[in-house]
Amino acid sequence: MIHEKEKKPLILVSNDDGFEAKGINELIKAVMPLGDIVVVAPDGPRSGMSSAITSIEPLKIKLLENRPGLTVYSCTGTPVDCIKLGIDQLLDRRPDLVVTGINHGSNASICVLYSGTMGAAIEGCIIGIPSVGFSLTDHRQDADFRNAAHYANLISKKILEEGLPRGVCLNVNVPNADNIKGVKICCQTDGQWIKEFYTSEENGETQYWLTGEFDNFEPDNRDSDEWALANGYVSVVPTKVDMTAHEMIDKLKHWELK
Amino acid sequence: MIHEKEKKPLILVSNDDGFEAKGINELIKAVMPLGDIVVVAPDGPRSGMSSAITSIEPLKIKLLENRPGLTVYSCTGTPVDCIKLGIDQLLDRRPDLVVTGINHGSNASICVLYSGTMGAAIEGCIIGIPSVGFSLTDHRQDADFRNAAHYANLISKKILEEGLPRGVCLNVNVPNADNIKGVKICCQTDGQWIKEFYTSEENGETQYWLTGEFDNFEPDNRDSDEWALANGYVSVVPTKVDMTAHEMIDKLKHWELK
Numbered sequence: 001m002i003h004e005k006e007k008k009p010l011i012l013v014s015n016d017d018g019f020e021a022k023g024i025n026e027l028i029k030a031v032m033p034l035g036d037i038v039v040v041a042p043d044g045p046r047s048g049m050s051s052a053i054t055s056i057e058p059l060k061i062k063l064l065e066n067r068p069g070l071t072v073y074s075c076t077g078t079p080v081d082c083i084k085l086g087i088d089q090l091l092d093r094r095p096d097l098v099v100t101g102i103n104h105g106s107n108a109s110i111c112v113l114y115s116g117t118m119g120a121a122i123e124g125c126i127i128g129i130p131s132v133g134f135s136l137t138d139h140r141q142d143a144d145f146r147n148a149a150h151y152a153n154l155i156s157k158k159i160l161e162e163g164l165p166r167g168v169c170l171n172v173n174v175p176n177a178d179n180i181k182g183v184k185i186c187c188q189t190d191g192q193w194i195k196e197f198y199t200s201e202e203n204g205e206t207q208y209w210l211t212g213e214f215d216n217f218e219p220d221n222r223d224s225d226e227w228a229l230a231n232g233y234v235s236v237v238p239t240k241v242d243m244t245a246h247e248m249i250d251k252l253k254h255w256e257l258k
Numbered sequence: 259m260i261h262e263k264e265k266k267p268l269i270l271v272s273n274d275d276g277f278e279a280k281g282i283n284e285l286i287k288a289v290m291p292l293g294d295i296v297v298v299a300p301d302g303p304r305s306g307m308s309s310a311i312t313s314i315e316p317l318k319i320k321l322l323e324n325r326p327g328l329t330v331y332s333c334t335g336t337p338v339d340c341i342k343l344g345i346d347q348l349l350d351r352r353p354d355l356v357v358t359g360i361n362h363g364s365n366a367s368i369c370v371l372y373s374g375t376m377g378a379a380i381e382g383c384i385i386g387i388p389s390v391g392f393s394l395t396d397h398r399q400d401a402d403f404r405n406a407a408h409y410a411n412l413i414s415k416k417i418l419e420e421g422l423p424r425g426v427c428l429n430v431n432v433p434n435a436d437n438i439k440g441v442k443i444c445c446q447t448d449g450q451w452i453k454e455f456y457t458s459e460e461n462g463e464t465q466y467w468l469t470g471e472f473d474n475f476e477p478d479n480r481d482s483d484e485w486a487l488a489n490g491y492v493s494v495v496p497t498k499v500d501m502t503a504h505e506m507i508d509k510l511k512h513w514e515l516k
Contacts, residue, residue: 050308050338051371058458058465080308080372085466088454110384112501113309114338126368126450151515158513167448168503183515187502190425192384196346200316207316208343223507236515238506243370244445245426248496249481255416257409257441257494 008069009035009096009160012124014082015103016046016116019064019074023102026145027134028070030152031099034160036069038095040086042116043074047105049116051123052078059085079120087127098124099156101134102148104141108173108225108235109189109214118171118239125169126241130159132169137229138176148174151183151234171237175229184233189224190217266327267293267354267418270382272340273361274304274374277322277332281360284403285392286328288410289357292418294327296353298344300374301332305363307374309381310336317343337378345385356382357414359392360406362399366431366483366493367447367472376429376497383427384499388417390427395487396434406432409441409492429495433487442491447482448475 011031015024019041028037043062054077065072073090075082083098100120107115117133124131132155136148151174164170171188174180193212200207216226225235269289273282277299286295301320312335323330331348333340341356361375370376375391382389390413394406409432422428429446432438451470458465474484483493 045314048311048313050310050377052308052310052374053306053372053468055306055468056303058467059455060463060465081468084451084454084468089457089466110499113380113384113499114311116310119308122371126371128450154515158515162513165506168506185507185510185513187504187507188500190500192386193342196342197317199347205318207318208347209316210311210313210339210342234515236510237501238503238510239501240503240506241368241371242446242448243495243497243501245496245498246445248423248426249443249445252443252494252496255420255443257412257416257492 010091010093011035011037011097011099012086012091012095013037013039014041014079014100014120016042016049016079017104018042018044018046019072021104022141023104023145026149027099027102027152030149031156032069034157035096038086038091039072040075040082040090042079042082043076046078046116048114049078049119050114051080051119054078054081061085079116080123083120083123095129097156097160098129098131102145102152103135104143105135105139106137106173107133107135107171108229109191112171112188112239121169122241125167128166130164132156132159133171135173136176137173147180167241168238171239173225173229173235175232177232179232180234181232184228184235186225186228186235186237187223188237189226191215268349268351269293269295269355269357270344270349270353271295271297272299272337272358272378274300274307274337275362276300276302276304277330279362280399281362281403284407285357285360285410288407289414290327292415293354296344296349297330298333298340298348300337300340301334304336304374306372307336307377308372309338309377312336312339319343337374338381341378341381353387355414355418356387356389360403360410361393362401363393363397364395364431365391365393365429366487367449370429370446370497379427380499383425386424388422390414390417391429393431394434395431405438425499426496429497431483431487431493433490435490437490438492439490442486442493444483444486444493444495445481446495447484449473
């Protein structure tokens, strides 16, 4: 019998680009030295799925690999479904860490809200597991993940040592740059997407394709994640599950709502 | 020519249960007296879609109704897609208010993160429009929305008068109770879902169905939205787009990440 304290850390890995994506396979390699790995990842691309859950139809899984130190499942659901299934059904003990990514493309600023990769990390955090999502600011399938993998290892190791407070996970973005200047702890940049669609016609019907430009409302804020990325730093944003605007509670109490 | 100031407020309405749901039709009736209404809602149920966006395929819309004061479109996408399409493509001016719901079922506590109805309200907020999501704690198709519609009117009117600060929207939940005691301004309850799946077998394959029980970590917190709902109050949680855990930034700066 192995005593609890002799067990290696158990690390649950997921993403939103699917189990076949280069990014998740680079992440698996990056965290393999840190513990036993269980991957539960979507069976295809689920980009932009945010914290979506599948409630109407059942989920199915496939066991793809099962060797000492590495077990891999694919799942028909969303990134959040993968985390829920992993922790509720597939793992034989509570994981010590949830890591997601490495996403093909940035999840900085408000993209944290749309990202399936961050949805999965936030889900780990809701369940009370230290959790982190990693993204590289290069959406190409064959992007170079070497720098991102280095920081994924470094930051995952640090989280295993230090822990994270309940309700807080990390949103880590790595710039697509040769010479990274270091890590900056940041806030989520204030901004929005504009010019969000282009249209085409098919059989006389308009089709709307999502596209867009990011409008950064605070390009000079050196504490923001977009500033860090634009200037060659890895951005780390502590991200919380509690979305309450606490500072507004007293103000709203003055509203007459009868 | 109508002068800008003579125009009625323009109100964009969406939901995640689809344009045919009773809840959105009750919401339309509730806000009709307050302005000109444009509805852009999913063409079928999109419950649990969070802030998901559709990036792989194009969106299509149908114009279902177009009379003075009320225009209704259905859309093939997610609730967030509906808001983006409405504001970027379909409205002839910027809306004064985004209202979503009335959701069939509670979106209190962490359900704010999974909810498509709240995803749509948060999207309005990202775009800089005062936004509010309404939910009734009764998921039945034929739920009684009279109380919820009353509060939807009252709160929407108040937002049109008072505005909301940038980056903050409201998550309003109405209890399924005959005698509502009033409105409470609340924080998002800390909790999580447990026992999240039941399984069945089909052709020798396990199917995982999402279900679960809500585990409230602070049942005695009288400032929480779950407490308000359990005690007969409408809960109003000011909800923000900035997910940064600002209080963690200085702590993380002491981590050695090299």
